[in-house]
Amino acid sequence: MPELTYLEAITDGLREEMRHDESVFCLGQDIGNFGGAFKVTEGLAAEFGRDRVWDTPLAESAIVGAAVGAAVEGMRPIAEMQFSDFIACGFDQLVNVAAKMHYRQGLAVPMVMRLPSGGGFSGGPFHSQNPEAWFLQAPGLKVVAPSTPEDAKGLMASAVRDPNPVLYMEHKHLYRRLRGEVADGRYETPLSQVRVAREGSELTVIAYGAMVHTALEATEDLDGAGIEVVDLRTLCPLDTEGILASVRKTSKVVVLHEATRSCGIGAEVCALIAEEAFEDLDGPVVRVTAPDVPIPFSPPLERAVLPQVDQVRDACRELLGY
Amino acid sequence: MATPTARPAQLEPRERDTAAQLTVEDRRELLRYMLLMRATEERALGLYRQGKVPGSHYDGRGQEAVSVGSAFALSPRDRACILHRDLGAHLIRGVTPGRVLAQMMGRVGGVTNGRDGNMHFGDPGLGCVGMVSMLPDMAPVACGLALAFQMRREPRVAMTWFGDGSTANGQWHEAMNVAGVRRLPIVFILENNQYAYSTPNELEFAVDPVERAATYGFAGVKVDGNDVEAVFQAAAEACDRARVGGGPTLIQAETMRMHGHGAHDDMSYVPPELFEHWAARDPIETFEKRLGEEGLETESLHKAVAETLERETEWALACPMPDPATAAEGVFATEDPVLGDGHAPWSRWSGRAATDA
Structure with a gap:
């Protein structure tokens, strides 16, 4: 290939x-x-x-x-x-x-x-x-x-x-x-179907786009913990069953996206989990996102706004210890 | 430029070249569709006053010649994005008055089955793409229809209608410019009915919109919007030009909205003398008088239209209200779109598809 x-x-x-x-x-x-x-x-x-x-x-x-x-x-x-x-x-x-x-x-x-x-x-x-x-x-x-x-x-x-x-x-x-x-020729990746980017059993990071790679990097070697990374792939309509299946498996969830926080995709995913999988949770659902600010130009300012690997690592560690 | 309140259409008398291609029966059909439009809208207003039409009621009183004259030029495979003042165009394409009335009452059997109201509809099965409230949003969409025809080398035309207020909006410029740049097979019908809700022309634009067509690189034509044959002639010429690669045309039809913006609007902002000026030029009365002077019998059309409306109203009132359990259905499509062909009553199209155009 x-x-x-x-x-x-x-x-x-x-x-x-x-x-x-x-x-x-x-x-x-x-x-x-x-x-x-x-x-x-x-x-x-x-x-x-x-x-x-x-x-x-x-x-x-x-x-x-x-x-x-x-x-x-x-x-x-x-x-x-x-x-x-x-x-x-x-x-x-x-x-x-x-x-x-x-x-x-x-x-x-x-x-x-x-x-x-x-x-x-x-x-x-x-x-x-x-x-x-x-x-x-x-x-x-x-x-x-x-x-x-x-x-x-x-x-x-x-x-x-x-x-x-x-x-x-x-x-x-x-x-x-x-x-x-990438395979030659035509093929279709089904809509509204998550991809498990890495299997794990102790915590799920739900992300999409570039943040999938941030999640993978942050959790590659996290004190030996088994971290599952779920790639949403389709943001609307969400694959609710795919999301909930991972939540039920790990009971701990970090939702990660590069977009700003309020009413973002993460808020919708968190609400879904709260409504449908409350009994399965073993800790609060955590969001790692950009804060509610425009994306600034200067490199140190932009880095301060966009979610970084260390932030994801810290959030996962904290939730694992809950 | 004349002030809007003093602006009766100052138009050259038109030669009726294309009108000469209208048969006697075509001309009776033009009158019949105008009568049918007015009768349907009068019936809808009556239903509104009886409390059977939710929301408000919007009509095209006084503008019948614009929609009927222009849509009459369309071939079956042409496509239309119709404005809320243009019921006549829907009727010509084949929507029945009963479906219009059911639409206004929010019933199943209306064109949108209660999903949208009043004049916000277009029957895809008859080649129409329904308008939205934002104006002139359908102008860019009609450009896309025309783009499809052009890319497939099909001799077909997209026609879209908008008002004087729409010419002040950025999307109007984007549509005009794109149409000019690509020489799209499109006919823009600007109905200058003197007011955008309560705002007169002089507050909408500093240059008569028809003059702008030249700056976009295509023809602009001003016609008497209360003369159905003049509108038809301009539209037929524009369609013919578009079909052979001659590009877009902007037709500015001068007319007057003889009712309020909606049934809730008392038009207190319209000077009585302006209203009277246009009332004396009613498009139906003047055309019927012209036909009468030429010896054509028209009285039977009134009777036929009245009978049609009785039958169609009865049908609409028998339509049920939609089932609330269906409110969330149909957000997403599961099948590809299918736009069907519309009726094309002009005798030129009898027994012909647009591929013969």
Whole structure:
């Protein structure tokens, strides 16, 4: 099996879907000949033409809205925001038009919204956000967040095939840092199904995206304790059974994410555990997240805000000793 | 630029080139659809006053010629994103008055089966994508429909309607610009009904929106929105242009909203003389008078429409309210979308699909 970076795996996924189905096309700013701000679409315009890899004007509402219209008319658009932060400029089309379309009219909207997200590289307050939780208050949208090259490709295939609008959170910090084996050809990673990144019996860390790797590193050798790491993979709809199965097994849970704390994905996971697995717990559910502040620019400030390996290690130690 | 209160449409008399392509039966159909729209909305207002329509009631009184004239140009495989003042376009595409009334009453059998209310609907089975309250959100969506046609090299058109207020919103600019850049097969119908809720034109824009079309690189046409044949002619020309790769058209139809924004709005902000000016130019009365002068019989249409409404109202009132147990169903789709074809009553399309266009 070839080894690809996380970024190459996304590109491979896009290429496979476009080869497989000619109704699949990409739209976004600078994605054509330039290959995108991060080069995720590099080579696609050469293979599929500028029509199917459309360099749009700087117009987020039009990008999302055009994707909605093309989707209901039988195309399978994959739209890119250059940074997930900019989805705020196209928010209305997503939450009011795309999300509610099927409930109101029985009309499916099979589109993928690629959202390069996350910090760790001094991107500052407008190029580092993790806005995934915004969309959980707009029923009708699905949200995925792959953490490995294998899942990056497989979740892209599933997102494209799904008849709903799927927000694909791709973590920028993983783009070129992470390599892994990725199968040739098309395959799908099922939506709403967690992945156990490491088995363990004493404590569960629940994470997604880049924080899965922070969790693995923090708990690799934690005084010999058996720490399970659960990768959510899909943030909406959550795999509630997959989450609860691990909680029932270990009875202690740390929920970790890079996004800000209040009403984040972690809050939802904690509430789920409190409602459904209270009797199985052997300690309080703990959250490790960014605090409720914008992501600052300067490296020491950014490090102070984004969850670090030591923080996760400390939280796990404390909970293990509870 | 004239002030809005003193702005009756100053329009050139139109030659009726395309109207000449309308058969006698087509012209009777234009009148019939306008009558059907008004009768359906009057019935809906009556049901609202009886307390059978929850929320408020919104209609397109006085704007019948805009929706009927424009939608009449569409072929079966064209697609439409219709505004809440344009019931006539829904009726032309094939939505029955009964389904409209059931929709307004929040019943099963309404186009959204109670999921959405009033004029917020579009029947996907008839090639329509329903509007949302945010305006003009359907303009970018219609660009996407047109984009699909263009990418597949299909001779089809997307048509979308919006009001004067919508031209002040950023999404309007984004849609116009994208449509111009890609030369999309799209027809934008701007219904200038003089007021965005209570706000007159002079507070919405400093430049007449039709003039902006040129700056986006495509044709802008102003028509008398109370002349159904003039609207039809402009729309038919725009559709023909779009079908052969000629790009978008912005049609600005000058008209007047003769009811409040909703049934709760008494229009106290409209000067009486402006209202009277437009009342004297009622689109149905003027068109019927024109047909009468040409010797066409129209009285039977009134009778037929009245009978239709009786039957359709009875049907709508027999529709049940939705089962509360179903409220959480259908958030996510399990099947791919299917937009069906709409009715296309213009004689040009009889027995033809859009592939022949």
